[in-house]
Amino acid sequence: MRRPLIAGNWKMNGTKADAAELVRGIVAGVSGMQKTDVAVCPPFPYLYLVEELLQGTAIGWGSQDVSCEDGGAFTGQVSAAMLKDFGCRYAIVGHSERRQLNGETDGVIARKYAQAVANGLVPILCVGETLEEREQGKTEEVVAKHIDGVLNLEGVDAYAHGVVAYEPVWAIGTGVTATPAQAQEVHAFLRERIAKKSKEIAKGLRILYGGSMKPGNAAELIGQPDIDGGLIGGASLNAADFVAICQAGEDNA
Numbered sequence: 047m048r049r050p051l052i053a054g055n056w057k058m059n060g061t062k063a064d065a066a067e068l069v070r071g072i073v074a075g076v077s078g079m080q081k082t083d084v085a086v087c088p089p090f091p092y093l094y095l096v097e098e099l100l101q102g103t104a105i106g107w108g109s110q111d112v113s114c115e116d117g118g119a120f121t122g123q124v125s126a127a128m129l130k131d132f133g134c135r136y137a138i139v140g141h142s143e144r145r146q147l148n149g150e151t152d153g154v155i156a157r158k159y160a161q162a163v164a165n166g167l168v169p170i171l172c173v174g175e176t177l178e179e180r181e182q183g184k185t186e187e188v189v190a191k192h193i194d195g196v197l198n199l200e201g202v203d204a205y206a207h208g209v210v211a212y213e214p215v216w217a218i219g220t221g222v223t224a225t226p227a228q229a230q231e232v233h234a235f236l237r238e239r240i241a242k243k244s245k246e247i248a249k250g251l252r253i254l255y256g257g258s259m260k261p262g263n264a265a266e267l268i269g270q271p272d273i274d275g276g277l278i279g280g281a282s283l284n285a286a287d288f289v290a291i292c293q294a295g296e297d298n299a
């Protein structure tokens with residue numbers, strides 16, 4: 047049985063004070079939950095604060111990106127070892143905003159994934175198609191390519207140490223969610239792709255859904271057989287909404 051994971055991606059939002067208030071609200075709201083893993087991914091500058099506030103709780107924290115390099119002369123980058131030093135458990139890699147706005151390729155993303163695993167972090171690999179690609183019937187081709195980046199560089203074993211998040215680009219921040227059936231279809235495809243290399247790893251792999259997940263649609267999405275939780279953007283900035291989504295994970299565990 048896969049344990050649900052609900053992870054909040056705060057993106058580039060909020061102040062230090064907002065971060066503290068949000069974390070306090072989440073800590074209070076999820077305190078009785080036993081069956082769901084909960085995590086928040088704040089902007090880099092707030093990691094220290096979040097570490098201080100979440101220390102000793104069951105809630106994990108992570109980054110929204112990680113360098114594909116070990117360390118050294120890479121201005122502006124943050125290494126996996128540094129994130130580990132700040133107590134991070136997770137690192138999001140390959141978010142569509144970074145693919146689109148920062149030109150990240152599957153090769154670079156696979157190296158980021160490998161850096162995370164090598165430093166004891168759990169990478170959350172985002173995959174997903176644009177609306178145009180979906181309309182052209184290319185969804186499976188696109189997400190397969192995203193998944194294969196890591197398979198080609200690190201082999202299937204890498205998926206024993208990570209999490210995948212299916213995030214259709216057309217559903218991110220748009221208020222339009224994939225239907226549970228649409229999402230389930232892609233999740234099953236992703237799991238099957240990994241299963242071709244290792245049935246055991248595929249069975250244990252958590253595949254999250256991301257894209258306008260909210261309290262009102264979370265239960266039905268997480269209720270699908272191959273959906274193991276959510277990567278939450280907008281709704282993770284509101285403690286009550288995020289906690290309600292965590293509750294949906296708890297109820298489905």
Ligand code: PEP
Nearest residue numbers: 218219256257258279280
């Ligand atoms: C995301 O960007 O990871 C995301 C899922 O955003 P939203 O929930 O706002 O669609």
